[in-house]
Amino acid sequence: MTALLQYHSAPASRLTSIGSLAADCLKLEVATYPKPGLVSHVDNGAHHDMDFALLIRGAKTLEPWFDDLAAAGAAGAGMDRLRAIGIEAERAMLAATGGVNTHRGAIFGLGLLCAAAGFRQAYAIPLPLGRIIAERWGEAILSGPLPLRSHGAEACRRHGVGGARLEAAQGQPAVYDIALPALRAGRAATGNEEAARVHACLALIAAVADTNLLHRGGATGLAFAQREARTFMAAGGVGQPNWKARAAAIHDAFVARNLSPGGCADLLAMALFVDREEA
Ligand SMILES: CC(C)(COP(=O)(O)OP(=O)(O)OC[C@H]1O[C@@H](n2cnc3c(N)ncnc32)[C@H](O)[C@@H]1O)[C@@H](O)C(=O)NCCC(=O)NCCS
Numbered sequence: 001m002t003a004l005l006q007y008h009s010a011p012a013s014r015l016t017s018i019g020s021l022a023a024d025c026l027k028l029e030v031a032t033y034p035k036p037g038l039v040s041h042v043d044n045g046a047h048h049d050m051d052f053a054l055l056i057r058g059a060k061t062l063e064p065w066f067d068d069l070a071a072a073g074a075a076g077a078g079m080d081r082l083r084a085i086g087i088e089a090e091r092a093m094l095a096a097t098g099g100v101n102t103h104r105g106a107i108f109g110l111g112l113l114c115a116a117a118g119f120r121q122a123y124a125i126p127l128p129l130g131r132i133i134a135e136r137w138g139e140a141i142l143s144g145p146l147p148l149r150s151h152g153a154e155a156c157r158r159h160g161v162g163g164a165r166l167e168a169a170q171g172q173p174a175v176y177d178i179a180l181p182a183l184r185a186g187r188a189a190t191g192n193e194e195a196a197r198v199h200a201c202l203a204l205i206a207a208v209a210d211t212n213l214l215h216r217g218g219a220t221g222l223a224f225a226q227r228e229a230r231t232f233m234a235a236g237g238v239g240q241p242n243w244k245a246r247a248a249a250i251h252d253a254f255v256a257r258n259l260s261p262g263g264c265a266d267l268l269a270m271a272l273f274v275d276r277e278e279a
């Protein structure tokens with residue numbers, strides 16, 4: 001519990017490097033409840049191979065890799081170099097978690113934001129990080145190697161959606177157009193940081209074609225998840241008096257259907273990073 005409180009109250013001054021900010025954003029995402037189907041400090045959601053401690057371990061392991069990505073961005077690296085660091089980071093994550101994929105999507109999305117933050121600091125370019133990603137690496141992201149067997153690539157092929165790659169190549173629109181406004185609206189409505197993160201998470205689920213949901217539940221699973229999240233948001237999100245009980249009921253419904261929006265969890269952590277880094 002003490003460790004958890006630390007994540008709720010981490011002052012901006014403690015966040016000394018881009019890597020430590022990125023790792024802290026991953027920890028804050030996990031320390032958020034109720035997030036439908038996802039792992040948190042309260043329970044493991046629809047996951048049988050991960051818990052809060054494992055996700056925190058994964059996040060800590062990644063901190064130096066996020067710093068490497070920021071340094072590579074600052075040194076003007078192209079996508080090939082970033083991809084090589086990302087693949088090494090995935091290996092380090094799997095070694096630290098006993099082979100469990102705790103952060104594959106986050107290494108990619110947050111890693112690109114770290115590289116963009118390094119580039120922006122080095123060249124004092126006052127552009128949003130998402131635009132830097134799209135302009136510097138967008139084409140190479142889309143034309144890069146596609147894994148034949150990954151869950152995300154399979155869901156993209158089968159359902160005709162773009163997944164993590166298209167989001168990144170387009171400059172992370174779900175982060176800028178959905179999650180950040182929702183984070184700020186949730187703060188304004190409640191003055192509570194954890195509630196604001198829940199608000200942003202549900203706003204993301206309502207709007208994003210999350211390939212984790214497609215992989216686990218197909219088109220029906222994605223439609224169910226989006227309907228539940230849209231109903232919650234239409235009723236006021238965390239602005240409604242009984243928001244926590246309603247979000248917990250949605251969480252239970254996701255767990256009962258084995259649904260988990262891991263991509264939206266990554267996008268929430270990315271929004272927290274942009275919220276601090278561009279402030
Ligand atoms: C592109 C990645 C995410 C692989 O994705 P792939 O489509 O093969 O599917 P996979 O199932 O492995 O992971 C997809 C992950 O994307 C996330 N995600 C799912 N849907 C979405 C979405 N709509 N938007 C954003 N992220 C999403 C989830 O976290 C999911 O776990 C990445 O792991 C990769 O290619 N890594 C190689 C290293 C690299 O390029 N690194 C870049 C520098 S940091």
Ligand SMILES: Nc1ncnc2c1ncn2[C@@H]1O[C@H](COP(=O)(O)OP(=O)(O)OP(=O)(O)O)[C@@H](O)[C@H]1O
Binds near residue numbers: 029055101102261262
């Ligand atoms: N709090 C969280 N809880 C669960 N998943 C998360 C969380 N935060 C981020 N994620 C993302 O979700 C992904 C894991 O999702 P999931 O276990 O559904 O995918 P998978 O490993 O591709 O498939 P499966 O476990 O269904 O075989 C992680 O790689 C990570 O990117």
